[in-house]
Amino acid sequence: MGISSASRPSDTLQIDERTNTVVNAATGAQVDELQAPYHRTIEEIEAMPVIDKTKTVCPECKLIIDGILYKDGDNVMIRKYCPEDGWTIEKYWEDYDMYMRMRNYNYYGRGFDNPDVINKGENCPFDCAMCLRHKSHSGLVNVVVTNRCHLSCWYCFFYAKEGEPVYEPSKQELNKMFIKLRNQKPIPANALQITGGEPTMREDLPEIVTMAKEAGFDQIQLNTTGINLGLHPEMMVKLRYAGVSTLYMSFDGVSKRANPKNHWEVPATLAAARKANLSIVLVPTVIRTINDHELGSIINFALNNVDIVRAVNFQPVSLVGRMPARLREKQRITIPGAIKLIEKQTNGVITKEDWFSVPYVGGINRFIEALTGEYKYDLSIHFACGAGTYLFLDKDNKILPITRFLDAAGLMEHLQNVVNEMQGKSKLERRLMAIKALLDINKFIDKEKQPKSINFAKLLTAVLMKHDFSSVGMFQMKSLFLGMMHFQDEYTYDIRRVEKCDIHYSMPDGRVLPFCTFNVFPEVYRDKIQRQYAIPSKEWEATHPNWNYAADKYRRDIKALEATPEYQKTYNQAIDFFTLPVNAAEAAKMRASKARAVQKIAVVETSGGTEEVKTPASEAVSDSEGGACGCGRDDCGCGGH
Amino acid sequence: MDKRGDAETYTYAKELEKEKADTKEYQEYVEENGKKFYVPYRTVREVIFSGIKKEELIDTEHAARLQYRLMLKDSILFAKVEFVARRIKVTYNPDDANNRKEKISLQQLIELLAKEGVHVDERQMQQRDVDYYNEIYKYQFNPPSIREHPPYGYTLEEWRNGMKAEYESRKEVYDKAKLEKFRAFQEEYLLQHPELAKELGVDIGAIQEKEKKRASLLGKLVKKKETGEKGFWFHGI
Numbered sequence: 001m002g003i004s005s006a007s008r009p010s011d012t013l014q015i016d017e018r019t020n021t022v023v024n025a026a027t028g029a030q031v032d033e034l035q036a037p038y039h040r041t042i043e044e045i046e047a048m049p050v051i052d053k054t055k056t057v058c059p060e061c062k063l064i065i066d067g068i069l070y071k072d073g074d075n076v077m078i079r080k081y082c083p084e085d086g087w088t089i090e091k092y093w094e095d096y097d098m099y100m101r102m103r104n105y106n107y108y109g110r111g112f113d114n115p116d117v118i119n120k121g122e123n124c125p126f127d128c129a130m131c132l133r134h135k136s137h138s139g140l141v142n143v144v145v146t147n148r149c150h151l152s153c154w155y156c157f158f159y160a161k162e163g164e165p166v167y168e169p170s171k172q173e174l175n176k177m178f179i180k181l182r183n184q185k186p187i188p189a190n191a192l193q194i195t196g197g198e199p200t201m202r203e204d205l206p207e208i209v210t211m212a213k214e215a216g217f218d219q220i221q222l223n224t225t226g227i228n229l230g231l232h233p234e235m236m237v238k239l240r241y242a243g244v245s246t247l248y249m250s251f252d253g254v255s256k257r258a259n260p261k262n263h264w265e266v267p268a269t270l271a272a273a274r275k276a277n278l279s280i281v282l283v284p285t286v287i288r289t290i291n292d293h294e295l296g297s298i299i300n301f302a303l304n305n306v307d308i309v310r311a312v313n314f315q316p317v318s319l320v321g322r323m324p325a326r327l328r329e330k331q332r333i334t335i336p337g338a339i340k341l342i343e344k345q346t347n348g349v350i351t352k353e354d355w356f357s358v359p360y361v362g363g364i365n366r367f368i369e370a371l372t373g374e375y376k377y378d379l380s381i382h383f384a385c386g387a388g389t390y391l392f393l394d395k396d397n398k399i400l401p402i403t404r405f406l407d408a409a410g411l412m413e414h415l416q417n418v419v420n421e422m423q424g425k426s427k428l429e430r431r432l433m434a435i436k437a438l439l440d441i442n443k444f445i446d447k448e449k450q451p452k453s454i455n456f457a458k459l460l461t462a463v464l465m466k467h468d469f470s471s472v473g474m475f476q477m478k479s480l481f482l483g484m485m486h487f488q489d490e491y492t493y494d495i496r497r498v499e500k501c502d503i504h505y506s507m508p509d510g511r512v513l514p515f516c517t518f519n520v521f522p523e524v525y526r527d528k529i530q531r532q533y534a535i536p537s538k539e540w541e542a543t544h545p546n547w548n549y550a551a552d553k554y555r556r557d558i559k560a561l562e563a564t565p566e567y568q569k570t571y572n573q574a575i576d577f578f579t580l581p582v583n584a585a586e587a588a589k590m591r592a593s594k595a596r597a598v599q600k601i602a603v604v605e606t607s608g609g610t611e612e613v614k615t616p617a618s619e620a621v622s623d624s625e626g627g628a629c630g631c632g633r634d635d636c637g638c639g640g641h
Numbered sequence: 642m643d644k645r646g647d648a649e650t651y652t653y654a655k656e657l658e659k660e661k662a663d664t665k666e667y668q669e670y671v672e673e674n675g676k677k678f679y680v681p682y683r684t685v686r687e688v689i690f691s692g693i694k695k696e697e698l699i700d701t702e703h704a705a706r707l708q709y710r711l712m713l714k715d716s717i718l719f720a721k722v723e724f725v726a727r728r729i730k731v732t733y734n735p736d737d738a739n740n741r742k743e744k745i746s747l748q749q750l751i752e753l754l755a756k757e758g759v760h761v762d763e764r765q766m767q768q769r770d771v772d773y774y775n776e777i778y779k780y781q782f783n784p785p786s787i788r789e790h791p792p793y794g795y796t797l798e799e800w801r802n803g804m805k806a807e808y809e810s811r812k813e814v815y816d817k818a819k820l821e822k823f824r825a826f827q828e829e830y831l832l833q834h835p836e837l838a839k840e841l842g843v844d845i846g847a848i849q850e851k852e853k854k855r856a857s858l859l860g861k862l863v864k865k866k867e868t869g870e871k872g873f874w875f876h877g878i
Contacts, residue, residue, distance in 0.1 A: 061706065062706050062709050062710075063702055063703065063705075063706045064701070064702040064705045064706065065702065110790040111790075113786045113787070113788050113789055113790060114784045114785060114786040114787065115784060115787070116781050116784050117781070117784075118787065119721070122701065122705075122723070122724075122725075123701075123704065123705035123708050123721070123722065124705075126705050126706075126708045126709045126712065127708070127721070129781065169679075170677075170678075170679070172676040172677070172678060173678055173679065176678065176782060180782045180783065183783070185786055186789070186790050186792075213820075213823055214820065216816055216819065216820075218819070234836075234837075237834050237836075237837050238837065240830065241827060241830050241831070241834070241837055243823065276834075277830075277833075366793040366794070369792045369793045369794060370792070370793050370794025370795075371794075372792075373792055373795060373800075373804050373807075373808065374792060374808055374811070374812075375792050375808075376792075419793060419794050422794045423794055423795075424796075430794075508679075509777070509778055509781055510778060510779075510780075510781030510782035510783075511781050521709070523713055524709060524712040524713060528712070528715060531715060532681050532682075532715075532718075532742065533679060533681060
C-alpha cells in the first residue's frame with residue numbers, strides 16, 4: 001500500500017528546541033531532515049504550493065494517474081494517488097530554485113519521421129516503440145550484445161542467472177540493428193553504446209565494433225566493468241583499433257567499500273587504456289547512505305587521471321523493483337541532491353550554480369543547423385533528466401568550472417535569437433548574421449577568468465564554424481566533463497520525460513525504445529523481448545563447447561591485485577585538488593560573492609493556505625499544456641482533449 | 642566450481658538432440674542475402690474485439706493498464722486497447738503455432754479479458770493470421786517515412802526546394818570521407834601498435850612507405866588533422 005495518513009502513528013513533525021532537530025511529534029524520535037518530506041500528513045502535503053501537473057504510473061498496479069509536482073521547502077516532490085493502492089510521495093528534484101532555473105530551457109524536439117510503429121502513443125508508456133508521440137531523436141542508442149556477465153551484482157537485473165536463457169544476437173543480427181539505427185530520420189543515430197551483461201564476454205566484440213563503425217556511427221562507447229580489459233590489455237588495443245571511442249566504465253567509488261565491483265582492477269584498466277589511447281568515462285551509480293560520501297573523491301580521482309579520463313557521469317540511483325518504503329526514502333537521491341553533495345565535498349570549488357541543464361546546449365546545435373541547413377544533433381531531452389558542467393584544469397592545478405568565465409545561459413539565448421532572425425533569410429544573409437553572432441561571442445566570455453592555457457573564444461568559434469568532432473576533441477583535452485543522468489523508476493515516473501527521452505535501446509525485433517520504458521517495465525519490454533529472442537541455456541551449452549555458466553564468472557585475487565605498482569600509485573599517490581590553496585582561495589571568493597547576492601534577494605511574503613507557484617508564461621515552457629495526457633498536442637488521439 | 646560431471650553434460654546433450662529431433666520442423670531462422678537471422682515466430686494471429694462496453698474499459702488510464710496486463714503474457718506479442726474506439730487488438734502466439742514459444746488459445750485470451758472485467762462479444766470479433774516476419778519484423782527494421790521535419794530555421798518548402806537533395810548528396814560524400822578518415826586512423830594506430838599489426842597480418846612496412854610519401858610530397862604543408870575520435874562523449878555529439 002502507498003503512504004496514507006492512517007498508515008503511520010503520526011506524521012506530524014516539530015522542532016525539538018533542545019536539540020534543534022526535526023522530531024516526530026507523537027514519538028519524539030528524530031527524523032532525518034532528508035526524509036522529512038516523506039513523513040508529512042496528506043493534508044499538509046496538499047496545502048503545499050503546486051508547481052506543475054503531469055501523468056505518471058502507480059508503482060503497484062501501473063495505472064496511469066495524475067502526478068502533482070509541489071514545493072516542500074527546498075524540494076520539488078511528486079505526489080500521486082491511486083484509487084486502488086493509495087498515495088505515493090517521492091522526491092522529484094531536491095532543489096526548487098535549480099528546478100525553476102533549468103526548466104526555462106525545456107523545448108520540444110522533432111521526434112522521428114519514420115517511426116517504428118504508427119500509433120499516437122495514447123497508452124504511453126505501454127505503447128512503446130518510437131511512435132508519433134515521441135519528441136526526441138536517438139541521441140545515444142544502447143545495443144545489448146549479451147546478457148552474460150562475469151559478475152553477479154545483487155542489485156542488477158540485466159544479467160542472465162544460472163539456467164536462464166542466454167540472449168546473444170549474432171553479428172549479422174547486430175549489424176541489422178545498426179543499419180536500422182543509421183536509417184532513422186530526420187537524424188540518424190550517431191552515438192552507440194555497446195552494453196550487456198558484460199560485452200567483453202564476447203570474443204567477437206572487435207568485429208562487432210568494426211561493423212558499427214562501418215555502418216557509420218561516429219561515437220562508439222563500450223559499457224563495461226573494465227575488469228576483462230585491465231586483465232587483458234591487448235583486448236583494449238584491439239577494441240580501440242576496431243573503433244571504440246570511449247569506455248563507459250562503472251566506478252561506484254574510490255574506496256573498496258563503496259566500489260566492491262571493480263576497485264581492485266581499475267588501476268590496471270587505466271594503465272591499459274593509456275597504452276591503447278582509449279579514453280574513459282567513469283560512471284558512478286549514486287545511492288544515499290552507500291556511496292554518496294565519495295562524490296568529491298570520485299571527481300578528484302578523475303582529475304588525477306585526466307590524461308585518460310574524459311568525464312564522470314553520475315547516475316543517481318533508479319530504484320526499480322519492489323523495495324520497502326523506508327529503504328527507498330533512505331537511498332533516494334536526485335540530481336540536485338548529488339550536486340549539493342559535490343559542492344560540499346569539493347569545498348565549494350564546484351558549486352551548484354556551475355551546472356547547466358542538457359537542453360541548454362540545444363542552442364548551439366540549432367544555431368549550426370540554421371546556418372548550414374544540415375540536421376544536427378538536438379539535445380531536446382527533458383530538463384530534469386540530466387545536467388552537466390565542464391571543469392578546466394589549468395596549468396597551476398586551478399580547477400575552473402566553465403560557468404566562471406562563460407555566461408552559458410546568455411550565450412544560448414543569444415544564439416537562439418540569431419536562429420529566430422535567420423528564418424526566411426538567404427544563405428549569404430545567414431552567413432553574415434553568423435559572423436556577427438560569432439564576433440559577439442566575446443561578450444559572453446570573461447577573458448580574465450578563463451584558463452590561461454585556452455583561448456576559449458577561438459575554441460568556441462572553431463566548434464561553431466567547423467561543427468565537427470575534431471574541434472570538440474581539442475575542447476575535451478583540457479577539460480573534464482561532469483554529468484548527471486537520472487533514469488526514472490516507478491516512483492519518480494513522469495511520462496513527459498519519457499516522451500522526450502533520447503537515450504534509447506535497440507531491440508532484436510527492430511523496435512527502438514526509450515531507456516525509461518525498456519528498463520522500468522522490463523516485464524513487458526526488456527525481459528519479454530529477450531525471452532523471445534534468447535536461446536535456452538541448455539541449448540546454449542550444448543552448442544557452445546567448453547562453455548558453462550560457472551566458467552563465465554570472475555574470481556579475483558585481492559592480495560595480488562593490491563600488491564601491484566599500478567594499484568599503489570593509483571590509490572596512494574593522488575593529489576587532493578580541492579584542498580590546494582589555489583582552489584581553496586577561489587572557493588572562498590565564490591562563497592563571499594554568493595553571500596552578498598543572497599543579501600540582495602527580496603523576501604516574498606506569502607499568505608497562509610495554498611499558494612500555487614506559477615512561472616510567468618513568457619519565462620517558462622509548461623509541459624502540462626494540451627490536455628489530459630499532457631502531451632501538448634490536440635491531435636494525439638488519447639481521447640482526453 | 643561446476644559440479645556437473647561429464648555424464649550430466651552428456652545427458653544434456655542427449656536431451657537436446659532429442660528435443661531438436663522433435664522440433665526440427667520449426668523454422669526459426671530466415672535467410673536474407675545468404676545470412677541467417679533468428680526470427681522466433683512465423684504465423685501468429687491477430688484478433689480485434691470491437692464494441693467493447695466503455696464502462697468495462699472505464700477510462701483511458703484503465704485501458705492503458707489493461708494493455709500492460711495483457712502484455713505481461715509472453716504468449717501475447719502486442720496488445721492495443723483503444724478506449725475511445727472501444728476496441729482491443731491483440732497479436733498473439735496461438736496454440737496451434739509452429740514454434741517453441743509460449744502459446745495461448747483464443748478461448749484463454751477471452752477468459753483473461755473476462756478476469757479483467759472485459760467481456761467480449763465474439764460476434765464482433767475479427768481474426769486473421771499474421772505473417773510475423775513480413776508484416777511485423779521487416780516493417781520494424783525498415784519503417785517508411787510518414788512525415789518530414791525541415792532543419793531548424795527553414796520552412797518545409799525551402800527544404801524540399803533543392804536543400805534536401807543537396808543535403809543528401811553532401812551527406813553521402815561526408816559518410817565516405819568519414820570512413821576513409823577512420824581507415825587512416827587505423828593505419829596510424831597500427832604504426833603505434835606493431836604487435837597488433839603482426840597479429841592481424843598487416844604489413845607495417847607498406848603503411849610506413851605510404852606515410853613517407855605523404856610527408857615528402859607535401860612536407861610541412863600537410864596539417865596532421867586530429868581524428869576527433871575522443872570526441873564529445875556526452876550524447877555522442
